[in-house]
Amino acid sequence: xxxxxxxxxxxxxxxxxxxxxxxxxxxxxxxxxxxxxxxxxxxxxxxxxxxxxxxxxxxxxxxxxxxxxxxxxxxxxxxxxxxxxxxxxxxxxxxxxxxxxxxxxxxxxxxxxxxxxxxxxxxxxxxxxxxxxxxxxxxxxxxxxxxxxxxxxxxxxxxxxxxxxxxxxxxxxxxxxxxxxxxxxxxxxxxxxxxxxxxxxxxxxxxxxxxxxxxxxxxxxxxxxxxxxxxxxxxxxxxxxxxxxxxxxxxxxxxxxxxxxxxxxxxxxxxxxx
Amino acid sequence: xxxxxxxxxxxxxxxxxxxxxxxxxxxxxxxxxxxxxxxxxxxxxxxxxxxxxxxxxxxxxxxxxxxxxxxxxxxxxxxxxxxxxxxxxxxxxxxxxxxxx
Numbered sequence: 001x002x003x004x005x006x007x008x009x010x011x012x013x014x015x016x017x018x019x020x021x022x023x024x025x026x027x028x029x030x031x032x033x034x035x036x037x038x039x040x041x042x043x044x045x046x047x048x049x050x051x052x053x054x055x056x057x058x059x060x061x062x063x064x065x066x067x068x069x070x071x072x073x074x075x076x077x078x079x080x081x082x083x084x085x086x087x088x089x090x091x092x093x094x095x096x097x098x099x100x101x102x103x104x105x106x107x108x109x110x111x112x113x114x115x116x117x118x119x120x121x122x123x124x125x126x127x128x129x130x131x132x133x134x135x136x137x138x139x140x141x142x143x144x145x146x147x148x149x150x151x152x153x154x155x156x157x158x159x160x161x162x163x164x165x166x167x168x169x170x171x172x173x174x175x176x177x178x179x180x181x182x183x184x185x186x187x188x189x190x191x192x193x194x195x196x197x198x199x200x201x202x203x204x205x206x207x208x209x210x211x212x213x214x215x216x217x218x219x220x221x222x223x224x225x226x227x228x229x230x231x232x233x234x235x236x237x238x239x240x241x242x243x244x245x246x247x248x249x250x251x252x253x254x255x256x257x258x259x260x261x262x263x264x265x266x267x268x269x270x271x272x273x274x
Numbered sequence: 275x276x277x278x279x280x281x282x283x284x285x286x287x288x289x290x291x292x293x294x295x296x297x298x299x300x301x302x303x304x305x306x307x308x309x310x311x312x313x314x315x316x317x318x319x320x321x322x323x324x325x326x327x328x329x330x331x332x333x334x335x336x337x338x339x340x341x342x343x344x345x346x347x348x349x350x351x352x353x354x355x356x357x358x359x360x361x362x363x364x365x366x367x368x369x370x371x372x373x374x375x
Binding site: 025034035036037038039040067069070071103106108109110111112113151152153188191192193194195196198200235237239240242273 | 308309310311312313314315316317318319320321322333334335336337338339361362363364365366
């Protein structure tokens with residue numbers, strides 16, 4: 001009984017890997033200040049896979065974003081999750097989210113744009129947390145973020161900080177809050193014209209600094225800690241269609257107690273601007 | 275007599291030519307725009323111009339930071355409207371040059 005409870009806590013702790021909203025020329029795993037043009041609609045499908053010890057998590061998400069103004073976008077994410085752990089598989093709707101991003105600063109010059117944005121994402125408990133492995137966290141979580149971006153014809157660079165505040169489940173489990181740090185560089189090797197296919201290569205450094213979880217006020221020893229990843233990625237676009245992808249590989253890991261380290265995370269998305 | 279008929283025909287032809295060219299007249303607007311770095315993000319500009327009636331030949335030169343469009347006769351692009359259009363697309367309008375075609 002105790003072991004079963006411990007296992008279900010472990011499953012719940014795995015839920016809620018931070019996925020950043022798909023938005024145009026933003027980093028793959030980190031976040032940038034990009035928004036959408038006014039009245040623009042973005043539809044994206046995203047495949048996300050991660051492996052950590054014996055746990056494998058695959059998620060297929062549908063995301064819709066809308067440009068309220070040229071500097072303000074709102075979005076909705078509906079993920080379909082398939083999770084597997086030691087031979088047990090569960091699938092269904094994951095935790096859905098609503099998000100918003102406001103670009104509060106923009107400095108434009110010839111063929112160059114620098115900007116900064118704030119963002120908020122609220123993740124609701126629409127995934128079934130009673131399934132094994134759990135499809136949802138059973139809590140409402142929120143992520144606030146601040147991002148900066150530099151985009152020229154040849155070079156890109158971004159930096160962002162996000163903080164994830166997790167809620168407490170009905171069982172009394174509160175997953176540890178997390179701070180996420182991202183530093184990203186990108187290059188466009190060939191300067192293509194507006195109507196030609198365009199490729200940008202990215203290299204990200206992503207840090208995740210996590211607090212310990214608590215269960216009914218007691219600290220869960222084997223939870224929380226810090227992980228750093230190096231993440232090569234790409235963005236291929238033609239006019240209003242984009243394919244973006246990348247792999248997150250662990251660089252260093254300092255997890256509390258006994259926990260499986262992340263093996264990899266991968267992401268692939270298809271995106272249309274309408 | 276023959277001379278005056280020939281003159282009349284030439285005058286009518288010249289008038290028709292003027293009227294015809296008047297109908298076909300287009301104006302090219304070449305606009306300097308700042309912030310144009312990536313083609314995917316610039317799509318919003320094309321989309322906004324495509325919504326406007328009488329606008330064709332939308333060209334975006336990312337390296338020069340120039341957006342060029344042709345406007346049918348009777349369609350006039352105003353700087354204030356262009357400032358708003360580009361701002362709503364996420365860019366900064368700088369200046370505009372008008373050339374009759």
